[in-house]
Amino acid sequence: MNPYNKTIIDTDALAHNYRFLCRRAPSARMMAMVKSDGYGHSMVESAKIFRENGCRSFGVAELSEGVELRDSGCQDEIIVFMGFDYAERDYLLTHNLTPVVFRRDDLERISRMQSAAQVHLPLFLKFDCGMSRLGFKVREATELFSYCRDLNLTVHGVISHYPSSDEPNSASSAIVLKQFEQIIRVEGYHDTMRSSLCNSGGILYHGNAHGGMVRAGISLFGYYPDGSRGRFADRAGGLKPAMKFVSRVLQINEVASGTGVSYGHTFVTDRETRLAVIPVGYSDGYFRTLSNRASVLIKGSRAPIRGRICMNMCMADVTDIEGVQAGDEVVLMGTQGAETIDADEIGGWCDTISYELLCAIGNNNTREFI
Numbered sequence: 001m002n003p004y005n006k007t008i009i010d011t012d013a014l015a016h017n018y019r020f021l022c023r024r025a026p027s028a029r030m031m032a033m034v035k036s037d038g039y040g041h042s043m044v045e046s047a048k049i050f051r052e053n054g055c056r057s058f059g060v061a062e063l064s065e066g067v068e069l070r071d072s073g074c075q076d077e078i079i080v081f082m083g084f085d086y087a088e089r090d091y092l093l094t095h096n097l098t099p100v101v102f103r104r105d106d107l108e109r110i111s112r113m114q115s116a117a118q119v120h121l122p123l124f125l126k127f128d129c130g131m132s133r134l135g136f137k138v139r140e141a142t143e144l145f146s147y148c149r150d151l152n153l154t155v156h157g158v159i160s161h162y163p164s165s166d167e168p169n170s171a172s173s174a175i176v177l178k179q180f181e182q183i184i185r186v187e188g189y190h191d192t193m194r195s196s197l198c199n200s201g202g203i204l205y206h207g208n209a210h211g212g213m214v215r216a217g218i219s220l221f222g223y224y225p226d227g228s229r230g231r232f233a234d235r236a237g238g239l240k241p242a243m244k245f246v247s248r249v250l251q252i253n254e255v256a257s258g259t260g261v262s263y264g265h266t267f268v269t270d271r272e273t274r275l276a277v278i279p280v281g282y283s284d285g286y287f288r289t290l291s292n293r294a295s296v297l298i299k300g301s302r303a304p305i306r307g308r309i310c311m312n313m314c315m316a317d318v319t320d321i322e323g324v325q326a327g328d329e330v331v332l333m334g335t336q337g338a339e340t341i342d343a344d345e346i347g348g349w350c351d352t353i354s355y356e357l358l359c360a361i362g363n364n365n366t367r368e369f370i
Contacts, residue, residue, distance in 0.1 A: 070097065125144065291308040
Protein backbone atom coordinates (compact mmCIF):
# COMPACT_ATOMS: atom_id res chain seq x y z
CA MET A 1 0.00 0.00 0.00
CA ASN A 2 1.10 3.56 -0.70
CA PRO A 3 2.59 4.84 2.60
CA TYR A 4 1.37 8.39 1.98
CA ASN A 5 -2.32 7.57 1.66
CA LYS A 6 -4.90 6.21 4.06
CA THR A 7 -8.59 5.97 4.63
CA ILE A 8 -9.79 6.91 8.10
CA ILE A 9 -12.93 5.09 9.25
CA ASP A 10 -15.00 6.80 11.93
CA THR A 11 -16.42 3.98 14.07
CA ASP A 12 -18.73 6.38 15.92
CA ALA A 13 -20.32 7.26 12.57
CA LEU A 14 -20.86 3.55 11.82
CA ALA A 15 -22.53 3.05 15.20
CA HIS A 16 -24.66 6.18 14.73
CA ASN A 17 -25.83 5.06 11.29
CA TYR A 18 -26.81 1.61 12.55
CA ARG A 19 -28.86 3.04 15.40
CA PHE A 20 -30.46 5.64 13.14
CA LEU A 21 -31.58 2.98 10.64
CA CYS A 22 -32.96 0.77 13.43
CA ARG A 23 -35.14 3.70 14.47
CA ARG A 24 -36.41 4.01 10.89
CA ALA A 25 -37.49 0.35 10.88
CA PRO A 26 -38.33 -0.32 14.54
CA SER A 27 -40.44 -3.44 13.99
CA ALA A 28 -37.99 -5.24 11.69
CA ARG A 29 -34.86 -7.28 12.28
CA MET A 30 -31.85 -5.36 10.92
CA MET A 31 -29.36 -7.15 8.70
CA ALA A 32 -26.04 -5.39 8.10
CA MET A 33 -24.80 -5.91 4.56
CA VAL A 34 -21.01 -6.04 4.90
CA LYS A 35 -20.20 -7.53 1.49
CA SER A 36 -17.33 -6.28 -0.68
CA ASP A 37 -15.21 -5.76 2.43
CA GLY A 38 -17.85 -3.59 4.04
CA TYR A 39 -18.21 -1.33 0.99
CA GLY A 40 -14.51 -0.58 1.39
CA HIS A 41 -14.74 0.05 5.16
CA SER A 42 -13.55 -3.46 6.24
CA MET A 43 -16.10 -6.22 6.54
CA VAL A 44 -14.68 -7.59 9.78
CA GLU A 45 -14.20 -4.29 11.62
CA SER A 46 -17.55 -2.88 10.48
CA ALA A 47 -19.36 -6.04 11.57
CA LYS A 48 -17.79 -5.74 15.02
CA ILE A 49 -19.13 -2.21 15.39
CA PHE A 50 -22.62 -3.17 14.23
CA ARG A 51 -22.64 -6.18 16.53
CA GLU A 52 -21.66 -4.01 19.50
CA ASN A 53 -24.76 -1.97 18.71
CA GLY A 54 -27.11 -4.93 18.59
CA CYS A 55 -26.87 -6.41 15.08
CA ARG A 56 -27.33 -10.18 14.92
CA SER A 57 -27.63 -10.78 11.16
CA PHE A 58 -24.97 -10.09 8.55
CA GLY A 59 -25.15 -10.30 4.77
CA VAL A 60 -22.26 -11.13 2.44
CA ALA A 61 -22.12 -11.73 -1.29
CA GLU A 62 -19.76 -14.69 -1.54
CA LEU A 63 -19.12 -17.85 0.44
CA SER A 64 -15.48 -16.88 1.03
CA GLU A 65 -16.65 -13.67 2.72
CA GLY A 66 -18.88 -15.69 5.01
CA VAL A 67 -15.98 -17.95 5.95
CA GLU A 68 -13.73 -14.97 6.67
CA LEU A 69 -16.39 -13.29 8.79
CA ARG A 70 -17.07 -16.47 10.78
CA ASP A 71 -13.33 -17.07 11.28
CA SER A 72 -13.00 -13.51 12.62
CA GLY A 73 -15.12 -14.53 15.59
CA CYS A 74 -18.62 -13.55 14.44
CA GLN A 75 -21.06 -15.98 16.05
CA ASP A 76 -24.25 -14.53 14.58
CA GLU A 77 -26.32 -15.30 11.51
CA ILE A 78 -24.35 -14.92 8.27
CA ILE A 79 -26.38 -15.01 5.05
CA VAL A 80 -24.62 -15.62 1.71
CA PHE A 81 -26.48 -13.89 -1.12
CA MET A 82 -24.76 -15.21 -4.26
CA GLY A 83 -25.15 -18.90 -3.61
CA PHE A 84 -22.23 -21.30 -3.47
CA ASP A 85 -19.93 -23.25 -5.71
CA TYR A 86 -20.50 -26.98 -5.31
CA ALA A 87 -16.79 -27.59 -4.66
CA GLU A 88 -17.03 -25.32 -1.60
CA ARG A 89 -20.33 -26.65 -0.28
CA ASP A 90 -18.88 -28.10 2.92
CA TYR A 91 -18.17 -24.58 4.25
CA LEU A 92 -21.91 -24.05 4.60
CA LEU A 93 -21.97 -26.74 7.28
CA THR A 94 -18.55 -26.28 8.87
CA HIS A 95 -19.06 -22.52 9.24
CA ASN A 96 -22.82 -22.50 9.83
CA LEU A 97 -23.59 -20.22 6.87
CA THR A 98 -27.10 -19.60 5.57
CA PRO A 99 -27.34 -19.63 1.76
CA VAL A 100 -29.71 -17.62 -0.39
CA VAL A 101 -30.83 -20.09 -3.05
CA PHE A 102 -32.04 -19.13 -6.51
CA ARG A 103 -31.49 -22.38 -8.49
CA ARG A 104 -33.23 -25.73 -8.20
CA ASP A 105 -30.05 -27.75 -8.53
CA ASP A 106 -28.71 -26.04 -5.41
CA LEU A 107 -31.83 -27.07 -3.53
CA GLU A 108 -31.15 -30.67 -4.51
CA ARG A 109 -27.49 -30.37 -3.48
CA ILE A 110 -28.42 -28.99 -0.07
CA SER A 111 -30.90 -31.80 0.41
CA ARG A 112 -28.19 -34.39 -0.29
CA MET A 113 -25.75 -32.57 2.02
CA GLN A 114 -28.27 -32.58 4.83
CA SER A 115 -28.99 -36.27 4.45
CA ALA A 116 -25.31 -37.15 4.49
CA ALA A 117 -24.55 -34.97 7.53
CA GLN A 118 -27.81 -35.65 9.38
CA VAL A 119 -28.44 -31.93 9.93
CA HIS A 120 -30.85 -29.27 8.71
CA LEU A 121 -29.34 -26.26 6.94
CA PRO A 122 -31.62 -23.18 7.02
CA LEU A 123 -31.89 -21.32 3.72
CA PHE A 124 -33.57 -18.36 2.09
CA LEU A 125 -35.27 -18.50 -1.29
CA LYS A 126 -34.58 -15.61 -3.65
CA PHE A 127 -37.40 -14.43 -5.92
CA ASP A 128 -37.12 -12.04 -8.84
CA CYS A 129 -39.85 -9.44 -8.44
CA GLY A 130 -38.50 -6.91 -10.91
CA MET A 131 -34.69 -6.81 -10.99
CA SER A 132 -34.40 -9.32 -13.86
CA ARG A 133 -31.36 -10.62 -12.04
CA LEU A 134 -31.16 -13.63 -9.72
CA GLY A 135 -34.19 -15.45 -8.38
CA PHE A 136 -37.07 -17.80 -8.95
CA LYS A 137 -40.15 -16.52 -10.75
CA VAL A 138 -43.06 -15.36 -8.61
CA ARG A 139 -45.38 -17.78 -10.39
CA GLU A 140 -43.21 -20.67 -9.17
CA ALA A 141 -43.74 -19.91 -5.49
CA THR A 142 -46.49 -22.38 -4.59
CA GLU A 143 -44.92 -25.30 -6.43
CA LEU A 144 -41.42 -24.37 -5.19
CA PHE A 145 -42.39 -24.42 -1.52
CA SER A 146 -43.97 -27.81 -2.04
CA TYR A 147 -40.80 -29.02 -3.75
CA CYS A 148 -38.71 -27.84 -0.79
CA ARG A 149 -40.92 -29.78 1.60
CA ASP A 150 -40.46 -32.89 -0.53
CA LEU A 151 -36.69 -32.40 -0.25
CA ASN A 152 -36.99 -31.98 3.55
CA LEU A 153 -35.51 -28.48 3.35
CA THR A 154 -35.86 -25.81 6.04
CA VAL A 155 -36.93 -22.62 4.27
CA HIS A 156 -35.97 -19.93 6.74
CA GLY A 157 -37.35 -17.10 4.64
CA VAL A 158 -37.94 -15.41 1.31
CA ILE A 159 -35.95 -12.53 -0.15
CA SER A 160 -36.34 -10.18 -3.09
CA HIS A 161 -34.93 -6.82 -4.10
CA TYR A 162 -36.24 -3.41 -5.15
CA PRO A 163 -34.81 -2.09 -8.44
CA SER A 164 -35.79 1.54 -7.73
CA SER A 165 -36.21 1.96 -3.99
CA ASP A 166 -33.94 5.02 -4.10
CA GLU A 167 -36.81 6.79 -5.88
CA PRO A 168 -39.43 7.44 -3.17
CA ASN A 169 -42.25 7.77 -5.70
CA SER A 170 -41.19 5.03 -8.10
CA ALA A 171 -44.15 3.28 -9.71
CA SER A 172 -42.16 0.06 -9.99
CA SER A 173 -41.75 -0.23 -6.22
CA ALA A 174 -45.48 -0.65 -5.70
CA ILE A 175 -45.53 -3.41 -8.34
CA VAL A 176 -42.55 -5.16 -6.74
CA LEU A 177 -44.17 -5.01 -3.30
CA LYS A 178 -47.42 -6.44 -4.65
CA GLN A 179 -45.58 -9.39 -6.22
CA PHE A 180 -43.57 -10.01 -3.06
CA GLU A 181 -46.72 -10.03 -0.96
CA GLN A 182 -48.11 -12.74 -3.24
CA ILE A 183 -45.14 -14.94 -2.31
CA ILE A 184 -45.50 -14.21 1.39
CA ARG A 185 -49.17 -15.13 1.33
CA VAL A 186 -48.36 -18.54 -0.14
CA GLU A 187 -46.42 -19.57 2.94
CA GLY A 188 -47.98 -17.26 5.47
CA TYR A 189 -44.75 -15.38 6.08
CA HIS A 190 -46.33 -11.97 6.47
CA ASP A 191 -44.95 -9.87 9.35
CA THR A 192 -42.35 -12.40 10.40
CA MET A 193 -38.57 -12.15 10.31
CA ARG A 194 -38.61 -14.53 7.36
CA SER A 195 -39.56 -11.96 4.70
CA SER A 196 -37.04 -9.42 3.46
CA LEU A 197 -37.49 -6.94 0.64
CA CYS A 198 -36.12 -3.60 1.82
CA ASN A 199 -32.58 -2.44 1.13
CA SER A 200 -31.33 1.01 2.21
CA GLY A 201 -33.81 2.78 -0.03
CA GLY A 202 -36.62 0.58 1.23
CA ILE A 203 -35.75 1.35 4.84
CA LEU A 204 -35.61 5.09 4.26
CA TYR A 205 -38.43 5.60 1.76
CA HIS A 206 -40.83 2.64 1.93
CA GLY A 207 -41.82 2.23 5.55
CA ASN A 208 -44.98 0.34 4.61
CA ALA A 209 -42.88 -2.58 3.35
CA HIS A 210 -40.34 -3.17 6.11
CA GLY A 211 -41.80 -6.59 6.89
CA GLY A 212 -39.83 -8.89 9.17
CA MET A 213 -36.24 -8.14 8.15
CA VAL A 214 -34.53 -5.25 6.37
CA ARG A 215 -31.08 -5.14 4.76
CA ALA A 216 -29.03 -1.98 5.22
CA GLY A 217 -26.03 -1.52 2.94
CA ILE A 218 -24.76 1.84 1.72
CA SER A 219 -26.72 3.70 4.40
CA LEU A 220 -24.75 1.99 7.18
CA PHE A 221 -21.66 3.71 5.85
CA GLY A 222 -23.26 7.14 5.79
CA TYR A 223 -24.63 7.59 2.29
CA TYR A 224 -28.15 7.86 0.92
CA PRO A 225 -29.00 5.56 -2.01
CA ASP A 226 -30.25 8.56 -3.99
CA GLY A 227 -27.07 10.52 -3.28
CA SER A 228 -26.93 14.15 -2.25
CA ARG A 229 -30.66 14.52 -2.95
CA GLY A 230 -31.41 12.22 -0.04
CA ARG A 231 -28.96 13.98 2.27
CA PHE A 232 -30.48 17.36 1.46
CA ALA A 233 -34.01 16.06 2.00
CA ASP A 234 -33.15 14.53 5.37
CA ARG A 235 -33.00 17.75 7.33
CA ALA A 236 -32.67 15.78 10.57
CA GLY A 237 -29.11 15.05 9.47
CA GLY A 238 -29.48 11.31 9.89
CA LEU A 239 -26.60 9.53 8.17
CA LYS A 240 -22.94 10.37 8.74
CA PRO A 241 -20.26 9.41 6.18
CA ALA A 242 -17.74 7.16 7.92
CA MET A 243 -14.79 7.26 5.49
CA LYS A 244 -12.21 9.99 5.03
CA PHE A 245 -9.48 9.71 2.37
CA VAL A 246 -6.26 11.63 3.04
CA SER A 247 -2.80 11.99 1.57
CA ARG A 248 -0.05 14.61 1.75
CA VAL A 249 1.75 16.97 -0.60
CA LEU A 250 4.81 15.25 -2.05
CA GLN A 251 6.35 18.28 -3.79
CA ILE A 252 5.54 21.83 -4.89
CA ASN A 253 6.26 22.49 -8.55
CA GLU A 254 6.28 26.11 -9.77
CA VAL A 255 5.68 26.46 -13.53
CA ALA A 256 5.37 29.36 -15.96
CA SER A 257 2.27 30.47 -17.87
CA GLY A 258 1.72 28.34 -20.97
CA THR A 259 3.03 25.13 -19.37
CA GLY A 260 1.33 21.83 -20.12
CA VAL A 261 0.48 19.61 -17.14
CA SER A 262 0.63 15.79 -17.01
CA TYR A 263 0.03 13.30 -19.82
CA GLY A 264 -1.25 14.76 -23.06
CA HIS A 265 -1.11 18.31 -21.72
CA THR A 266 -4.89 18.37 -21.36
CA PHE A 267 -4.43 21.38 -19.11
CA VAL A 268 -2.17 24.33 -19.96
CA THR A 269 -1.53 27.03 -17.38
CA ASP A 270 -2.63 30.60 -18.13
CA ARG A 271 -0.53 32.16 -15.38
CA GLU A 272 2.44 31.35 -13.21
CA THR A 273 1.17 28.35 -11.26
CA ARG A 274 2.08 26.45 -8.13
CA LEU A 275 1.25 22.77 -8.44
CA ALA A 276 1.05 20.42 -5.46
CA VAL A 277 2.07 16.91 -6.50
CA ILE A 278 -0.07 14.39 -4.60
CA PRO A 279 0.84 10.66 -4.48
CA VAL A 280 -2.68 9.51 -5.38
CA GLY A 281 -3.76 8.05 -8.71
CA TYR A 282 -6.13 5.60 -10.28
CA SER A 283 -4.29 2.62 -8.77
CA ASP A 284 -5.41 4.04 -5.42
CA GLY A 285 -9.05 4.16 -6.53
CA TYR A 286 -8.98 7.84 -7.53
CA PHE A 287 -10.44 7.48 -11.01
CA ARG A 288 -8.78 8.89 -14.12
CA THR A 289 -12.13 10.37 -15.12
CA LEU A 290 -11.65 12.90 -12.31
CA SER A 291 -8.92 14.57 -14.37
CA ASN A 292 -9.52 18.34 -14.70
CA ARG A 293 -12.82 17.92 -12.82
CA ALA A 294 -12.11 17.16 -9.18
CA SER A 295 -10.87 19.30 -6.32
CA VAL A 296 -9.08 18.38 -3.10
CA LEU A 297 -8.80 20.17 0.23
CA ILE A 298 -5.51 21.72 1.34
CA LYS A 299 -5.32 24.10 4.30
CA GLY A 300 -9.12 24.18 4.38
CA SER A 301 -9.47 25.42 0.80
CA ARG A 302 -10.41 23.74 -2.47
CA ALA A 303 -7.57 23.11 -4.90
CA PRO A 304 -8.60 21.98 -8.41
CA ILE A 305 -6.97 18.96 -10.03
CA ARG A 306 -4.98 20.01 -13.11
CA GLY A 307 -4.15 17.68 -15.98
CA ARG A 308 -4.67 13.95 -16.24
CA ILE A 309 -4.60 11.82 -13.13
CA CYS A 310 -1.73 9.33 -13.38
CA MET A 311 -1.52 5.80 -12.04
CA ASN A 312 0.16 6.93 -8.82
CA MET A 313 0.04 10.75 -8.81
CA CYS A 314 -2.02 13.81 -9.58
CA MET A 315 -1.48 17.58 -9.45
CA ALA A 316 -3.57 20.23 -7.73
CA ASP A 317 -3.41 23.98 -8.31
CA VAL A 318 -2.48 25.72 -5.03
CA THR A 319 -1.56 29.10 -6.52
CA ASP A 320 -4.28 30.83 -4.52
CA ILE A 321 -3.61 28.99 -1.27
CA GLU A 322 -0.86 30.57 0.79
CA GLY A 323 1.92 28.62 2.44
CA VAL A 324 1.37 25.15 0.98
CA GLN A 325 4.45 22.99 1.27
CA ALA A 326 5.58 19.40 1.04
CA GLY A 327 4.12 17.29 3.83
CA ASP A 328 0.86 19.22 4.18
CA GLU A 329 -2.28 17.12 4.57
CA VAL A 330 -4.49 16.65 1.51
CA VAL A 331 -8.10 15.58 1.95
CA LEU A 332 -9.49 13.96 -1.16
CA MET A 333 -12.72 12.89 0.54
CA GLY A 334 -13.91 14.20 3.86
CA THR A 335 -13.83 17.43 5.84
CA GLN A 336 -10.99 19.88 6.39
CA GLY A 337 -11.78 23.15 8.11
CA ALA A 338 -15.16 24.42 6.93
CA GLU A 339 -15.04 22.54 3.59
CA THR A 340 -16.32 19.05 2.81
CA ILE A 341 -16.00 16.84 -0.26
CA ASP A 342 -18.02 13.65 0.01
CA ALA A 343 -18.37 10.57 -2.17
CA ASP A 344 -21.58 11.89 -3.73
CA GLU A 345 -19.81 15.02 -4.98
CA ILE A 346 -16.86 13.03 -6.32
CA GLY A 347 -19.31 10.65 -7.97
CA GLY A 348 -20.96 13.56 -9.71
CA TRP A 349 -17.60 14.63 -11.14
CA CYS A 350 -16.99 11.24 -12.72
CA ASP A 351 -20.57 10.14 -13.44
CA THR A 352 -20.74 7.31 -10.92
CA ILE A 353 -22.19 6.63 -7.46
CA SER A 354 -20.89 6.64 -3.90
CA TYR A 355 -20.93 2.82 -3.75
CA GLU A 356 -18.29 2.47 -6.47
CA LEU A 357 -16.03 5.15 -5.04
CA LEU A 358 -16.10 3.81 -1.49
CA CYS A 359 -15.23 0.30 -2.64
CA ALA A 360 -12.44 1.53 -4.93
CA ILE A 361 -10.86 3.89 -2.40
CA GLY A 362 -11.40 1.74 0.68
CA ASN A 363 -9.99 -1.42 -0.84
CA ASN A 364 -6.89 0.21 -2.33
CA ASN A 365 -5.50 2.11 0.65
CA THR A 366 -4.37 1.52 4.21
CA ARG A 367 -7.26 1.83 6.68
CA GLU A 368 -7.17 3.41 10.10
CA PHE A 369 -10.06 3.19 12.58
CA ILE A 370 -10.83 5.99 15.02
